[in-house]
Amino acid sequence: METFGKEKEQGERILDYEKIVATSKFQQLIQKKRNFIVPIIIVFLITYFLLPILTGYTSILEHKAIGWITWTWLYSLGLFVMVWVFATMYVKKAETFDQLAEEIIEENIK
Amino acid sequence: MSVPAFILFLIILLVTLYITYWAAKRTKTANEFYTAGGGLTGWQNGLAIAGDYLSAASFLGIAGAIALNGFDGFYYSIGYLTAYLFVLFIVAEPLRNLGKYTLADMINSRFSERKVRATAALSSITIVIFYMIAQLVGAGALIKLLLGIEYWIAVLIVGVMMTIYVLFGGMTATSWVQIIKAVLLMAGTVIISFLVLLKFNFNIVGMFNEMSQATPHGENYLHSGIVFKNPLDLLSMMLALVLGTAGLPHILMRFFTVKDAQTARASVVNATWVVGIFYVMTIFLGFGAAKFVGSETIIAENPAGNMAAPLLAKALGGDFLMSFVSAVAFATILAVVAGLVLSGASAFAHDIYGQIIKKGKATERQQVLAARWASVGVAAFSILLALGAQSLNVAFLVSLAFCVAASANLPVIVYTIYWKKFNTAGAVTAMLAGLITAIVLVSISPNVIHPEAGKAFFVGDPIFPLTNPALISVPAGFIGGLIGTLVSAKRDEKKYAEVTFKANTGYKEAEM
Numbered sequence: 001m002e003t004f005g006k007e008k009e010q011g012e013r014i015l016d017y018e019k020i021v022a023t024s025k026f027q028q029l030i031q032k033k034r035n036f037i038v039p040i041i042i043v044f045l046i047t048y049f050l051l052p053i054l055t056g057y058t059s060i061l062e063h064k065a066i067g068w069i070t071w072t073w074l075y076s077l078g079l080f081v082m083v084w085v086f087a088t089m090y091v092k093k094a095e096t097f098d099q100l101a102e103e104i105i106e107e108n109i110k
Numbered sequence: 111m112s113v114p115a116f117i118l119f120l121i122i123l124l125v126t127l128y129i130t131y132w133a134a135k136r137t138k139t140a141n142e143f144y145t146a147g148g149g150l151t152g153w154q155n156g157l158a159i160a161g162d163y164l165s166a167a168s169f170l171g172i173a174g175a176i177a178l179n180g181f182d183g184f185y186y187s188i189g190y191l192t193a194y195l196f197v198l199f200i201v202a203e204p205l206r207n208l209g210k211y212t213l214a215d216m217i218n219s220r221f222s223e224r225k226v227r228a229t230a231a232l233s234s235i236t237i238v239i240f241y242m243i244a245q246l247v248g249a250g251a252l253i254k255l256l257l258g259i260e261y262w263i264a265v266l267i268v269g270v271m272m273t274i275y276v277l278f279g280g281m282t283a284t285s286w287v288q289i290i291k292a293v294l295l296m297a298g299t300v301i302i303s304f305l306v307l308l309k310f311n312f313n314i315v316g317m318f319n320e321m322s323q324a325t326p327h328g329e330n331y332l333h334s335g336i337v338f339k340n341p342l343d344l345l346s347m348m349l350a351l352v353l354g355t356a357g358l359p360h361i362l363m364r365f366f367t368v369k370d371a372q373t374a375r376a377s378v379v380n381a382t383w384v385v386g387i388f389y390v391m392t393i394f395l396g397f398g399a400a401k402f403v404g405s406e407t408i409i410a411e412n413p414a415g416n417m418a419a420p421l422l423a424k425a426l427g428g429d430f431l432m433s434f435v436s437a438v439a440f441a442t443i444l445a446v447v448a449g450l451v452l453s454g455a456s457a458f459a460h461d462i463y464g465q466i467i468k469k470g471k472a473t474e475r476q477q478v479l480a481a482r483w484a485s486v487g488v489a490a491f492s493i494l495l496a497l498g499a500q501s502l503n504v505a506f507l508v509s510l511a512f513c514v515a516a517s518a519n520l521p522v523i524v525y526t527i528y529w530k531k532f533n534t535a536g537a538v539t540a541m542l543a544g545l546i547t548a549i550v551l552v553s554i555s556p557n558v559i560h561p562e563a564g565k566a567f568f569v570g571d572p573i574f575p576l577t578n579p580a581l582i583s584v585p586a587g588f589i590g591g592l593i594g595t596l597v598s599a600k601r602d603e604k605k606y607a608e609v610t611f612k613a614n615t616g617y618k619e620a621e622m
Contacts, residue, residue: 017608037199052348055334056341062333067315068322087379101615
């Protein structure tokens with residue numbers, strides 16, 4: 001991306017962003033991002049808020065799972081694992097977004 | 111004060127001052143002042159984010175909360191960590207791609223009106239001031255306990271140090287103080303956790319079994335509900351924690367210190383690992399303090415439990431380990447307040463002076479000068495407020511800061527990036543609705559009016575029942591933005607196309 005910043009005539013040119021945004025490739029990028037991000041956000045918000053709902057309104061997580069480690073603790077540690085897994089997945093996936101974004105810049109802004 | 115503690119404190123002061131001296135030579139332009147020239151790597155920035163985020167409230171506060179209240183203390187760890195997914199997925203990359211120094215820059219990339227920037231600056235400043243008073247008052251009380259010096263001297267030491275870092279070293283000094291602090295904090299926490307686990311023979315199940323009998327709470331210690339008796343209060347706080355982080359100005363500012371969105375992304379993920387591992391270890395700190403120090407001794411030192419970690423260090427490793435942990439706590443406080451001063455100064459000097467008063471035409475020299483004056487101003491103002499607030503219970507200010515961030519900043523960030531019809535009026539109403547609702551509800555909540563004398567400013571029945579108003583004020587921010595947008599007819603799809611393109615590709619015009 002750096003190379004584009006160095007182009008000389010860029011300051012003078014006015015880009016038609018609406019046209020670029022309407023291209024099928026850009027729409028594909030947006031769609032791909034949305035398809036990945038939206039389900040994950042929904043899953044993590046539900047999983048996250050389920051904890052205070054379950055502990056606040058029920059006692060089903062209060063049972064012992066392993067010795068005195070109750071399900072409340074296991075669920076919470078599950079949330080930690082979830083954060084790490086989703087974050088790692090996103091970084092892997094985002095590399096494909098970067099590639100697509102770079103192609104779009106290359107095709108539309110020379 | 112013991113000799114090792116004095117020496118360790120002195121070492122921290124000298125090392126950070128040397129860093130500031132080194133950084134000062136690299137801080138000539140406004141860009142260098144606010145963003146360290148955008149030259150931090152993903153790991154450096156990841157550690158600095160962790161350093162910014164793991165405040166004394168995290169380190170000492172959560173350890174104490176788990177020690178005294180068991181699982182209910184651990185909710186903070188869960189909320190603070192999960193928040194990073196939100197930062198990673200929604201905020202970090204568009205912010206890096208659209209903004210320059212501040213959150214207001216990003217919102218202004220779509221709505222260039224001055225009232226939008228002014229409102230954004232106002233909410234940032236509000237958050238910074240609340241957060242800062244809480245940190246400074248906490249710091250003063252803590253250093254008073256650790257070193258046995260007067261409260262006002264402690265506040266002044268911290269206040270003068272933070273001013274020196276920011277004034278001379280800008281973001282470069284601030285970042286490196288945060289990085290060093292993050293490394294020290296992790297080292298200290300790993301050592302204590304190791305010693306705690308050693309005492310339990312590395313048997314985690316055995317540790318939990320013992321903890322079910324080790325405290326006055328008995329078995330309840332391992333269950334939720336010792337503090338959060340009202341599930342709505344719990345939900346509201348969890349909401350503020352998970353959404354608030356993505357709206358905290360001093361965290362957001364860190365994304366401008368890296369060269370591009372890819373590095374911003376990498377730094378969030380690195381921070382997630384550091385912060386996550388730290389929060390897992392808060393269990394060992396808390397359990398260890400409850401078991402080997404005991405809640406009576408912890409409460410006797412400080413009713414909120416803030417001394418749990420240092421006392422645990424003393425119980426396990428004697429005076430030297432306690433001195434080390436105290437020094438780490440001191441470094442923690444310095445790093446966090448320096449970050450806060452810088453983000454407050456950027457709102458004043460860059461947003462209000464540079465962009466609103468000077469309309470973006472300030473010279474480089476004027477910008478740097480304004481940034482330095484604003485840093486001194488923000489620092490002096492906070493020190494004065496902190497000196498006057500010694501006897502007040504200010505712990506709620508941190509949760510109020512998270513709540514304002516979640517209610518005033520997050521809705522406008524989400525709408526700016528994702529909603530085509532969003533407009534100027536909506537941006538202003540979203541921020542004001544969130545900000546005003548949060549502040550009004552807190553001022554009539556149990557934080558301010560409490561039935562028991564001595565618990566809050568006034569005695570009486572609170573008008574609003576929840577300690578944390580996020581459950582109402584976050585929707586207020588979103589609905590405020592919705593109504594404002596629909597009432598005003600203005601639409602600018604061209605600008606939205608530009609913002610969408612830039613946010614998603616990181617493309618910048620040459621003049622940037």
